[in-house]
Each structure stands twice: as structure tokens, then as C-alpha cells.
Amino acid sequence: xxxxxSFKFITATQRRWAASCEIAVAxxxxxxxxxxxxxxNLQPQTKIEISEGDGDEFGKPETPGKMFSLWSSSALAxxxxxxxxxxxxxPLLAALDIAGHAETLRFEQKFPTGVGSRPAxxxxxxxxxxxxxxxxxxxxxxxxPYQSRKKEWLSPSYxxxxxxxxxxxxxxxxxxxxxGAKFAQLDAGQLLKHIVALTRRFGSRRFILLNxxxxxxxxxxxxxxxxxxxxxxxxxxDEVLFRAESYQNLFRRLSPHISGTAYEAYLRSRYFAPxxx
Numbered sequence: 001x002x003x004x005x006s007f008k009f010i011t012a013t014q015r016r017w018a019a020s021c022e023i024a025v026a027x028x029x030x031x032x033x034x035x036x037x038x039x040x041n042l043q044p045q046t047k048i049e050i051s052e053g054d055g056d057e058f059g060k061p062e063t064p065g066k067m068f069s070l071w072s073s074s075a076l077a078x079x080x081x082x083x084x085x086x087x088x089x090x091p092l093l094a095a096l097d098i099a100g101h102a103e104t105l106r107f108e109q110k111f112p113t114g115v116g117s118r119p120a121x122x123x124x125x126x127x128x129x130x131x132x133x134x135x136x137x138x139x140x141x142x143x144x145p146y147q148s149r150k151k152e153w154l155s156p157s158y159x160x161x162x163x164x165x166x167x168x169x170x171x172x173x174x175x176x177x178x179x180g181a182k183f184a185q186l187d188a189g190q191l192l193k194h195i196v197a198l199t200r201r202f203g204s205r206r207f208i209l210l211n212x213x214x215x216x217x218x219x220x221x222x223x224x225x226x227x228x229x230x231x232x233x234x235x236x237x238d239e240v241l242f243r244a245e246s247y248q249n250l251f252r253r254l255s256p257h258i259s260g261t262a263y264e265a266y267l268r269s270r271y272f273a274p275x276x277x
Contacts, residue, residue, distance in 0.1 A: 007146040014070035053108030073142035095253035111197040120197035167204040186228035
């Protein structure tokens, strides 16, 4: 499957799921009631954090926001991760193959880049109050790798002040020389902006930036995206703890911990049902 076919596969799968649940969906793929797009009502603090984000996820009464879309990456992140907000995070960290301890999970966290007024927006923050704890920042992707939208590279303002790239010499070289040409599907420019902001906030190699993405079995586009993630990881490895993981692998590792729950049944039926041969 190419990018367009992979995108159509995801959207068709989500429409079939909605139809099986008798959920009304508009022509643009958005539900009419947000609750129909979620496993459970959002935790109160999660709702506040998302409403304060820059993504217009909730929209207005007359105009449903992005989270109303069946293929919303924000809805996917909430459906998979909000469940763990009031639960021990050990199983989640293990499923992400990340060693350590954490007790805090938050959504839509902002970190200033020091360039302009628009901060970096990270979908999920997982943190620890322990001094040795390394914060985990998650960028969630659903259909984005399979769409043909033009990806914005870093603006010239990122290169006007040398201090912007303190402790990130290799990333700066990559950012200046590449212009994003090496990446057809990965939004490397967005990831570099996140790296600038997070290094400014936490310091060099004092955080984990995790790209959590939705795989499509049998998709050439998915394989290319996976390869681009490996390539990006190698380019920034000396300066950043960068990780990439698919939602499918996360669910597979979580399954033993959530077997028999309504949460597991919902995720499996909606996002992780076996692909028909």
C-alpha cells in the first residue's frame, strides 16, 4: 500500500468500527458527540489540559473540533493513554520498553523554544518526582504519516541566535543542511523543534522524546516511515534520547496486563483488530 491507500485503509476501518457501534458520523468523518469517539469520558484534568492546548481539539458547539474525527491522533492518544492517568504507570512504561519510574501523566504540554512566541506542543508528558527520573515526551501520530500535507521546515529565525542550538551542534548541522529533503513521510522539522524546546527545558539527554505512531500492516508507506524514524534516530543519537514505537507494539505488550477488561476489548475492536487476509 502506498500513502494514499494506507490512509484510506485507516479511515475505512474507523468508519466500519463506528457503523458496528451504530455511531452517527458526518461525511467528513467527525462524530456529533465527542463521547462517541472515546473509550471513556476524559479525566477532568485531561479535559482541562487539552482545552488549553493549541490544537482546537474540542472546537465550538457549532463546529466540532479535531478530536471529533474518527482518525484523530489526539483521540487515539487519549483512548490508549488516559486510562493510565489514575493507575500505576509501571505496565505502561514496560510496554513502551522504557526502564525507570513515573507517576505523572499529562496531556498537551507546552515548552517554549526560545524562538518566536509559539511553543512546542507535546501530546503526552510522563514524569517522575524522583531526581533520577527522566521525563518522557510523546508525539502521537495516526494518519499523519500517510497524508500528503506539506511539512514545514524550521524557519530562518531558528538560525539567527547561536544559543538556540546550545548542546545541539549535530542537530543544527542536520537542520541547516537537510531542509527536510531526506524525509518524505516523517515530520522531522517538527521533531527538531521539539528537541530545541525540550533541551532548553530539561538539558541535553535529560529527556526521552518518543514518536508513537500507527503502523499499517503490509503498507510500503509504513515501512518507509519506519525506516525514516531509524534514520532520524541515528542523526540525533549523540545529543538526544529519541525513541520510536508503534501503537501496535505498545498494545501487544500491554495486552497481558489488561486482558479481559473493557479497555482492552475497545482498543482491540477499534484500532488493533487482526487484519483480514
